[in-house]
Amino acid sequence: MLGASKATTTREYQLINTGTITSTGSQSYTIPAGTLYLEIEVWGAGGGGGAGGTSSGRSGTAYQGGGGGGGGAYCKHKYQPSDMQANDTLNFTVGGGGAGSTSSGGTNKGADGAATTLDTHKRSASTIASFSVSAGGAEGNLSGFAFSFGGNNGEGGTAANGNITNTDGADGGARPNQSGSTHDGVNGGAGANGGSGGAAGETGLQLANMDGAIPGGGGGSGASSGNTSGGDGADGKVIVKAYG
Numbered sequence: 001m002l003g004a005s006k007a008t009t010t011r012e013y014q015l016i017n018t019g020t021i022t023s024t025g026s027q028s029y030t031i032p033a034g035t036l037y038l039e040i041e042v043w044g045a046g047g048g049g050g051a052g053g054t055s056s057g058r059s060g061t062a063y064q065g066g067g068g069g070g071g072g073a074y075c076k077h078k079y080q081p082s083d084m085q086a087n088d089t090l091n092f093t094v095g096g097g098g099a100g101s102t103s104s105g106g107t108n109k110g111a112d113g114a115a116t117t118l119d120t121h122k123r124s125a126s127t128i129a130s131f132s133v134s135a136g137g138a139e140g141n142l143s144g145f146a147f148s149f150g151g152n153n154g155e156g157g158t159a160a161n162g163n164i165t166n167t168d169g170a171d172g173g174a175r176p177n178q179s180g181s182t183h184d185g186v187n188g189g190a191g192a193n194g195g196s197g198g199a200a201g202e203t204g205l206q207l208a209n210m211d212g213a214i215p216g217g218g219g220g221s222g223a224s225s226g227n228t229s230g231g232d233g234a235d236g237k238v239i240v241k242a243y244g
Contacts, residue, residue: 013037013243021213021238023115024096028089034244037080037092039164040118041240043194044072045095045136046212046233048110049219050143050175051103052185053228064144064239065183068172068200069098069110069233069235070154072134072216074192075162077118083128084121092238097212098140100230102220107147108220110140113157116236119217133160134136138189138218138233141172154218167192172218173200184223188231191216195234201227216224 013036019029024045031038050066060151072095079090095114102108118133136157142148156169188197188210195213198220210220210231219231 004208011117015241016062017242019240021092021094022235024094024235027092027094029240031086031088032242033086033210035084035242036244037078039241040077042075042116042118042133042135043191043215043237044116044137044169045097045113045236046072046188046191046218047113047138047140047154047172048098048100048219048233049188049198049210049230050110051108051142051228051230052099052144052183052222052224053104054224055145058148063182064104065176065185065224065231066221067141067154067175067179068186068188068197068221069140070138070156070172071169071189071197071218072113072138072196072236073159073169074156074167075133075159076165077133077162078164081129085123088121088123090240091122093119094238095137095236097233097235098152100232101143102229104144104228105146108143109146109153110230110240112140112234113137116238118170134160135236138169141221142175144175144224151173166235169216172197185221185223188212188220191234198231
């Protein structure tokens with residue numbers, strides 16, 4: 001009819017399911033019936049802290065704390081395909097945290113954390129879509145007397161290709177300058193949008209909690225005496241929210 005105006009319709013989408021994945025390695029999320037779009041959050045894993053220690057020679061005893069592991073990155077991604085069915089799966093690789101170093105000499109350092117990635121949307125054996133969303137794992141850091149052959153140590157993970165948010169993880173604390181006095185360790189870097197870095201080891205004390213916190217916190221480093229080992233980096237994580 002002439003002069004009639006088209007009615008405006010508004011739709012409020014409802015959260016119908018939330019899935020949280022903290023196990024590492026290959027993991028999947030099953031898409032529930034009625035899903036119209038998904039919000040996906042991924043966190044990379046934290047790097048391990050370096051060990052502290054002492055080294056004795058003709059000039060006396062040298063003391064050196066380690067460096068803190070970096071924090072994992074974070075991505076948030078919205079996925080709203082035209083072809084999505086109940087019981088399709090989203091498939092991920094969830095990064096494991098890097099182990100802290102237990103020795104302060106040679107080339108020892110904390111292990112790097114692994115990236116957490118959104119990989120594919122599948123229906124049975126068929127791939128509906130592939131992704132490049134990646135929350136990078138962080139680097140482990142040098143131990144007190146480890147040799148550095150160039151490159152970076154303890155850097156936070158790098159985020160890539162989330163279409164809502166990409167946030168890099170924080171760097172871990174650099175190992176302190178060596179001197180004749182004892183050294184505390186340094187803190188691990190915070191995971192982006194989440195996990196705190198592990199506390200530093202303190203000279204003469206045995207701290208119980210030097211590991212990074214999930215998701216993605218970097219491991220704290222060991223002191224020059226007392227608690228020499230570095231803390232472990234925290235694992236990555238995935239949260240998927242289905243809206244219908």
